[in-house]
Amino acid sequence: MAELQRSVHLHPSILSADFSRLGEEIARIPSADAVHVDVMDNHFVPNLTLGLPVVEAIRRATSLPLDIHLMISDADRWAPGYAEAGAESVTFHAEASGAPIRLARELRARGAQAGMALKPATALEPYLDMLTELDMLLLMTVEPGFGGQAFLEVVLPKIRRARQAADDAGVPVAVQVDGGISAQTITAAAEAGADVFVAGSAVYGADDPDAALIALRDQAAAAQGSCG
Numbered sequence: 001m002a003e004l005q006r007s008v009h010l011h012p013s014i015l016s017a018d019f020s021r022l023g024e025e026i027a028r029i030p031s032a033d034a035v036h037v038d039v040m041d042n043h044f045v046p047n048l049t050l051g052l053p054v055v056e057a058i059r060r061a062t063s064l065p066l067d068i069h070l071m072i073s074d075a076d077r078w079a080p081g082y083a084e085a086g087a088e089s090v091t092f093h094a095e096a097s098g099a100p101i102r103l104a105r106e107l108r109a110r111g112a113q114a115g116m117a118l119k120p121a122t123a124l125e126p127y128l129d130m131l132t133e134l135d136m137l138l139l140m141t142v143e144p145g146f147g148g149q150a151f152l153e154v155v156l157p158k159i160r161r162a163r164q165a166a167d168d169a170g171v172p173v174a175v176q177v178d179g180g181i182s183a184q185t186i187t188a189a190a191e192a193g194a195d196v197f198v199a200g201s202a203v204y205g206a207d208d209p210d211a212a213l214i215a216l217r218d219q220a221a222a223a224q225g226s227c228g
């Protein structure tokens with residue numbers, strides 16, 4: 001099958017931004033394709049960040065699309081509220097949903113793109129027959145919970161299998177990677193077939209976050225072009 005022409009999207013994670021001035025921090029990344037917001041509940045993951053009221057405030061503070069990554073238990077109960085808050089995409093963890101197909105349909109019905117995330121050790125294959133229900137599949141490249149961790153190369157074959165399965169089935173699902181994405185790792189992730197890249201410390205740790213995200217996106221696009 002001919003290689004599909006794909007675009008590259010770079011979503012900076014505000015997990016590495018200064019939470020005391022989030023509006024200003026988001027204003028430093030005007031070239032971002034979306035703002036990645038990590039919601040953690042200190043239950044699904046051993047860390048606590050922010051919830052719906054802060055997402056609603058971020059929605060008012062920027063016109064950039066919001067990409068919500070829910071690392072929370074009982075996603076079936078809580079995820080729809082983030083779609084109602086005006087997020088462009090809401091991604092729940094498969095490990096935290098009792099009814100992922102129903103939840104994905106509910107997110108779409110509420111006007112958001114439906115995303116589903118898998119931890120590094122969660123198998124892809126049981127979920128391949130629901131790719132048509134998803135706008136985005138997030139393959140975690142670190143254990144969820146913290147920024148600044150090292151990229152797990154062991155996830156690369158899963159990225160390849162996801163991209164292959166989506167292309168073979170003709171399903172236009174985006175494959176997002178999140179965790180440890182940097183100038184050292186983004187080429188491998190792009191060559192494996194990822195097309196949406198989350199980067200926290202590699203963007204907000206730079207002197208010029210907007211220049212950093214543009215450079216990462218260019219690097220991913222070059223890698224994608226070279227393996228087409």
Ligand SMILES: O=C(CO)[C@H](O)[C@H](O)COP(=O)(O)O
Pocket residue numbers: 013015016036038069071142143144145146147148149178179180181198199200201202
């Ligand atoms: O979901 C996440 C952690 O669970 C974050 O989005 C991710 O870690 C981004 O940070 P970095 O690019 O520094 O790894």
Ligand SMILES: [Fe+2]
Pocket residue numbers: 013036037038069178198
């Ligand atoms: Fe994330």
